[in-house]
Amino acid sequence: MKIIDVKATTLKGYKQWNYIQIETDEGITGLGEAHPGEGVIEVALKQLKPLLLGKDPRDVEPLYHQMVNAPKNRSSICLSAIGGVETALWDLTGKALGVPVYRLLGGKYRDRIRLYADVGWGKTHTPEAWAERAREGVADGYQALKFDIDGSANELRHDAVNRELSTAELAKMTALVAAVREAVGDAIDICIDCHGIYSVHAAILLAQRLEPFNLIFLEDPVPNENVEAMAKVSAATSIPICTGEFLYRRDGFRELIQEQACGILHVDVSGTGGMLEAKKIADLADLYYMPFAAHNITSPVGMTAAAHVCAAVRNLYIMELPYHADQVSWRWDLVQSEAPLIQGGEFVLPEAPGLGIELNADVARAHLMPGHDYFG
Ligand SMILES: [Mg+2]
Known part of the structure; x- marks a missing residue:
């Protein structure tokens, strides 16, 4: 051929x-x-x-x-x-x-992939609006929700460009996450993305403030280029630190894994170098009993590829669903599969040969x- x-x-x-x-x-x-x-x-x-x-x-x-x-x-x-x-x-x-492709990656550990819905934020940055957004995600069947916390209290910043968080910002962010936890109860998982903009000190202050809300992870609290800084934040909080969406290939993850500088890897299958490379990164992380999460901003085609990797990875934790992409009304009509890909808030792995979907x-x-x- x-x-x-x-x-x-x-x-x-x-x-x-x-x-x-x-x-x-x-x-x-x-x-x-x-x-x-x-x-x-x-x-x-x-x-x-x-x-x-x-x-x-x-x-x-x-x-x-x-x-x-x-x-x-x-x-x-x-x-x-x-x-x-x-x-x-x-x-x-x-x-x-x-x-199916998962067979070629070593076989599947699971048929359904747990998802977190990246809901972004509320209509406004108020506890009521964040709680409402959380209830929308839960009503759509998702069992884990991710909010973006950076930018949620900009009016309280002391400086527009430095990496610090004022006490007032910290208090407001804490109130936003508290409102989400109160709205969804303990059966729903919550994760928070910081997009890598804080200093080590500010990130630790934020993490410690958020510890009472039992987050499954805090994502990119500091920029991901500095493994030592990431490790300092990880060591200072009980919340697992999740990072990796801008790291590429096994080489890009090597130091992070070896230093055990985070609690959960966040690997973008389409961006890091492909399906087998992502599986290999997951296997390296498993040497340190470190879970693997799939960062995902693709359409359902790329998401299906990521799901095959997630199925074939022992240490899978969760995969991202770009929930805010529901603004694209035709998103799920773009692919044809034998069964719906999303069922009960989870991604159900197609069983047809190859990826198991067609455009x-x-x-x-x-x-x-x-x-x-x-x-x-
Ligand atoms: Mg992110």
Whole structure:
């Protein structure tokens, strides 16, 4: 079997959603979603396609390393494209062998993937509005909710650019999270994202204030570039610190894992280098009994790829559902699967060969990014 063409298309979702289609001389095709963003499919077509033409698509890992080993392909935007190509290679290989992709990753530990819904924030930054937003997520069936706390008390900042938190900010943030906990009760999990903007001291103050609310994790309390700083925050609070969405490949996670600088890894399958690389990162973390969570901002195609990884990873904790993306009304119509992908607030793994889903071409064509064709 040989690759005869690599095509791409891009849709206007809540982000720019990018898709790769790989075609073979035997008529089998593979579909993958690259990490969202501009310029990604151009990289796939200009830099990756020439490396793939004529190759056997079932040599997924050797092809991955061939793509990554080219020095010009190591930027984050190239890894975004490589993630889409690698996923398409797995989809194609699964179809060729008649098995779901999770079988090729070692088999599944679970059929359903626990989700946290990233709800963002309330209509306003008041305890009442945050509680209302929490009740919306619970009403939609989700058992875990994530709120973004940075920016929720900007009117109380002493300085617009430093990394500190005023006492008044801390008090307001605490009240917002308290309102969420009171609204949802103890049966629902809560996580809080800080987007990496605080100092070590401010992050520790915030974490300690939030400890009474039994968060499942506090995400990116400090910037993720400094493992020692992350480790200091982790050591100072009982809340597990979750980080990793901007780290790439095993190399990017090595020090974080070795130093056990966080409580939970947050790996973006489409962004970090693809499905097998994410599985390998999870396995490295498991050496330290560290849980694996899947960061996810893709459409249902990329989310399905992440779900196959989550199914095949022993130390899975939870996967992200970009709940705020429900502003894209056609999101779940974009893919066709034998059974609904979301059932009871969980992601149900498809069992058909490959990823187990197909793009709905009519829906995709109706939402093409201006200037782009459907796998033209
Ligand atoms: Mg985040």
